Amino acid sequence: MHNDSHLLVIGAASIDTKGRASQPVQTGTSIPGIIRVSVGGVARNVAENLVRLGEPVVLLSAVGDDGSGRRILHQARECGIDVSHVMVDANHRTAAYLAALDPTGNLLLSIDDMSITREVITPGFIYRHRALFRDARMVVLDANLSPATLETIFKLTRTYQLPVCADPTTATFAPQLCPYLPDLLLVTPNGAEAEALCGVEVTDRESALVAAQKLVALGVQIAIVTLGATGLVYATSQESGHVPAIAREIVDYTGAGDALTAAVVFGLLNDLAIGEAVRLGTSAAALTLQSRETVRPDLSLERLYEELVI
Numbered sequence: 001m002h003n004d005s006h007l008l009v010i011g012a013a014s015i016d017t018k019g020r021a022s023q024p025v026q027t028g029t030s031i032p033g034i035i036r037v038s039v040g041g042v043a044r045n046v047a048e049n050l051v052r053l054g055e056p057v058v059l060l061s062a063v064g065d066d067g068s069g070r071r072i073l074h075q076a077r078e079c080g081i082d083v084s085h086v087m088v089d090a091n092h093r094t095a096a097y098l099a100a101l102d103p104t105g106n107l108l109l110s111i112d113d114m115s116i117t118r119e120v121i122t123p124g125f126i127y128r129h130r131a132l133f134r135d136a137r138m139v140v141l142d143a144n145l146s147p148a149t150l151e152t153i154f155k156l157t158r159t160y161q162l163p164v165c166a167d168p169t170t171a172t173f174a175p176q177l178c179p180y181l182p183d184l185l186l187v188t189p190n191g192a193e194a195e196a197l198c199g200v201e202v203t204d205r206e207s208a209l210v211a212a213q214k215l216v217a218l219g220v221q222i223a224i225v226t227l228g229a230t231g232l233v234y235a236t237s238q239e240s241g242h243v244p245a246i247a248r249e250i251v252d253y254t255g256a257g258d259a260l261t262a263a264v265v266f267g268l269l270n271d272l273a274i275g276e277a278v279r280l281g282t283s284a285a286a287l288t289l290q291s292r293e294t295v296r297p298d299l300s301l302e303r304l305y306e307e308l309v310i
Helices: 042-052 067-079 115-120 123-128 130-134 147-159 174-183 191-198 205-217 256-269 274-289 301-309
Strands: 006-010 014-021 033-040 057-060 062-064 087-089 095-101 107-113 136-142 164-167 184-187 222-226 232-235 240-243
Touching: 006 042, 006 130, 014 067, 014 107, 033 042, 033 067, 042 057, 042 067, 042 136, 042 164, 042 256, 062 067, 062 115, 087 115, 095 115, 123 130, 123 147, 130 136, 130 147, 136 147, 136 256, 147 164, 147 174, 164 174, 164 256, 174 184, 174 191, 184 256, 191 205, 191 222, 205 222, 205 232, 205 240, 222 256, 222 274, 232 274, 240 274, 256 274, 274 301
Parallel strands: 006 057, 006 136, 014 095, 062 087, 136 164, 164 184, 184 222
Antiparallel strands: 014 033, 095 107, 222 232, 232 240
């Protein structure tokens, strides 16, 4: 890999609307709380985290020709993401994510509208941007993409012998990655996504480790299964382990998994041992849990190591 080349991040860019209740939730009626709107999308979140850690990132995504799309592009440019190849499509609305959180920040319900990601990021769109693959150091993707688009991406990554890291995104979309597990350097599912990928039901730390090891047996080089407050487990062909979560006050869970993925990718790019890369990911997740923003604005390598030391 060329150290001066970019990371290519492919997938969703959206507007996140999150409502956090200020008292116990009652169905069928309105309750007081706080509603915040921010930029989001798994791929876009990972891209921003990586840029804030100092890595050059090209984002391949799509937004509508609307206020939401302009907001996403403006914010991405401001933080340093290369969005010159993001498609602006007047026939689709910008992707959106709606979440309802309980008073402690736990997710009660979420709805995503990612049709633009699956309908505009087509195999043809990917192939027209094949030069971005040729010059890339690594590809990071989310599973919001269509099966045909994923097939095209993996054909190109094989052609250019690129390492690929994948966020399964949801248990619904995770199975789309199953044909490509042997192509993955890294995959970062939660328990439900891990079960969708390898068939192992994840109910605790021990079963999560079994799932991670099963993913490695299926061809993944590094499998990380996240467990929320319990932390995470990881496995490679040579080692496995558990990293506990860093105990901090939780403001909002949204984006923590994306921060973890980005920090682990950063560690791998910079030749850190897998154990240290995973610990950096845990630190990034902890910092993000303490932020009302989907991506922590003051994220830096220094902050990651400070969080580990504290």
